[in-house]
Amino acid sequence: MSRYDPSAFPPFAVTVDLVVLTVREHALCALVVRRGEPPFQGYWALPGGFVRPDEGLGEAAARELAEETGLRAQANHTQAEAPADLVRGERARGGHAQGAGAHLEQLATYGHPQRDPRMRVVSVAHLALAPDLPAPRPGGDARSARWAPVGELLGNGAEGGVPLAFDHAAILADGVERARSKIEYSSLATAFCPSEFTVGELRRVYESVWGVALDPRNFHRKVTGTPGFLVPSGGTTTRQGGRPAQLFRAGGATVLNPPMLRPEA
Amino acid sequence: MSRYDPSAFPPFAVTVDLVVLTVREHALCALVVRRGEPPFQGYWALPGGFVRPDEGLGEAAARELAEETGLRAQANHTQAEAPADLVRGERARGGHAQGAGAHLEQLATYGHPQRDPRMRVVSVAHLALAPDLPAPRPGGDARSARWAPVGELLGNGAEGGVPLAFDHAAILADGVERARSKIEYSSLATAFCPSEFTVGELRRVYESVWGVALDPRNFHRKVTGTPGFLVPSGGTTTRQGGRPAQLFRAGGATVLNPPMLRPEA
DNA sequence: GATCCTAGTCGTCTCCCTGACGATAAACAG
DNA sequence: CTGTTTATCGTCAGGGAGACGACTAGGATC
Incomplete structure (x- = not known):
């Protein structure tokens, strides 16, 4: 069989979702935005959006991160395409004044057939780690955004905390776990x-x-x-x-x- | 802007590629198949294929793995959807006779705009670890397949070894590095x-x-x-x-x- | 059968890292 | 000046890992 038949392939939508973490007031916080339209209207969600036809996955994540926070991403190690204009983490951390820089890496990809009720969406989640921002008002556009303590979002105790849209609670949990384990053996x-x-x-x-x-x-x-x-x-x-x-x-x-x-x- | 406009989204093809590793004769080997059609006709490539409209990413990877090797995947931890019929690694390893079982986990996603010359393809790579198979003839269909030492494929020394199709050399390198680091702190x-x-x-x-x-x-x-x-x-x-x-x-x-x-x- | 070879298993010794925790240093508040 | 707070230095005991000796239990060889 033809494994890569260019004419007949099932079309998917591909998005990037961002787990943006920071430490504020002695608490690990994640950036969440409020959805203004259905489905999950009024729910909090991770920031994200479609990957454009001409941009790579890391590029799309960096663009979304800049749109949401103004942070300039420093694309980091891991896999996938690293566009030439984005320096690698090892070099970047030393060189630039990283005032507006953040660590960005691919987290995982989520593609359950029913994860979006409208269509087949595959989301390539990324993890960003940022210093506490001087401007706590993250949203670049009209949607409201806030830093929420992850304990509040994930519900460290009995209850599941604030419900997040789609499978974003699972994505956030994976991102938090990645950050927790990664600071063990890296200088992240x-x-x-x-x-x-x-x-x-x-x-x-x-x-x-x-x-x-x-x-x-x-x-x-x-x-x-x-x-x-x-x-x-x-x-x-x-x-x-x-x-x-x-x-x-x-x-x-x-x-x-x-x-x-x-x-x- | 509408972040999830269901009507106007750029269509992508989504595939899974597999890094299947085993140890044969004191060497780490990866499963590669020979491409029978352009592009990269005659090149060795990682096994893989399209994700079907109604299956999850892990399901697609497990299906491809079964098609290529006959191994029944034991979908493992990490993120993304875990279909109910696939047991989690922790339970599976203990319970079943794992004669035909293999560890399978998501590796990373590769989506450079030009990684496939024909169209925009996003590939969700998976990593599979298998015991040395009694039947060294892996291919289920007509394409030829073989276990190749990773040193041969990646070129541990000066030369880049056997050239692989697409960005599969990078995917393989990431998979090998993942396996190398993961056996450090897990029982994998x-x-x-x-x-x-x-x-x-x-x-x-x-x-x-x-x-x-x-x-x-x-x-x-x-x-x-x-x-x-x-x-x-x-x-x-x-x-x-x-x-x-x-x-x-x-x-x-x-x-x-x-x-x-x-x-x- | 004695000897050699090979691979598996048990012990010992030392070094280094870690956790527990005492002690000192340098600022500020009263 | 004294108490409080945070930073920094030291000490000591326990555990894990590397180096390596010693013994065990099979087959192969003479």
Whole structure:
């Protein structure tokens, strides 16, 4: 049989959906937008949209991310096409002032036949990690958008929390789990921080994403002892009440060996 | 703007491509089929095909896997729709006689606009791990198929090895890298083994996938000491020249904590 | 049958990482 | 000056992993 018959193929709609995560007020938050039309009118949903005929999947995700948040994506590793104009994560983190940058990577693809009641839609979900935005008003267009704590969306306890449209709760759960596991063995937690940050801020990122408390002394020893994870930027800060802290920026290392251990047992 | 306009959406073709890996003669091998028509006529390619209008992505991958190898897929964790008739990996490994079973999971999605010269094709790649098949003749239909060592396909040294069709070399590379990293922190290496196997056979799986030599004594201590990884089945074997080895089957554990460490530094 | 070879299994020793936690440093609030 | 808060440095014990010796139990060879 002809495996790629160009004339007779079942047509699908292809979209990208975004799990955009940030840490706000010691809580892991996701960007959600309110749907203005059926189906799921009035429900909160992940931002996303159609992939255009002439753009790649990562490009579409970066475009949607920029439209929703103004963040310039730094397309990152993983698979698929990496357009030449998007630098790879390893180089980007070091080079640019990443004030408006965010980590972006492909998450997974969701294509259940009935996931959209109107037609066959395959959605390539992407995961974006962003520092806390100075402008909490994300939506670029008229739809309302907000940062919602993921615990609120997924329902950490008994109830399922705020119901999300389509299968977006599952997508969000997968994205959160990916972020949780990935900061274990990569330096990705720095994507939640501004370009300069303290060890304490980085520790609060880990604590917020994992939902645990970490020992400040062991954490400090670990992150400053891992080669390439952090490089001191020279300055110090006096943000909150205590002793001024040394400022760091993300080093060149992308993988952490040995990894950060998530306490749990 | 209307994000999900059902009437005007750009149509895409959606396919699944399979990275099917096995270990044969102390080498990691991938299943490739020869293309009988243009483009890339005569090239080796990954098996795959169109997703049908009424089937999910995992279903399509399982169907293609069955068509090409006769393996019954055991759809595994990760995201996306898990049809009710496909058991999840954790339960399946324990329960069934897994003689004809293989691990199957979604890998990543590739959608560069020009990846197929004829039309816009988005391919949802899947990764399958199978034990060495008794019947080395995989193809179900007329096309020729073979198990090729991945080193041969990807060109571990200077040259790029056998050229693969489309972007299949990149997909294969991603699949191999996924397998290499995943056997570190999961019990997935047992998917390369028959239902009963020895510690030595499992060690040779790790050695073949990673391309390194492991200390038999430390490996034995590690795998037998990890709770839930292996359960003794009672029997022993006298395969090759040495002392008979104890037989095991895969235990219920899916994640390895602490992980197997891939020597490298 | 004695010997060699091969592969499997058990132990030991050391090093390094981690978790637990005490102690000191440097800011600010009263 | 004293208490509070956060940052940073040190110490100590336990566990896991690498290096490697030793023993076991089969077949092959002489």
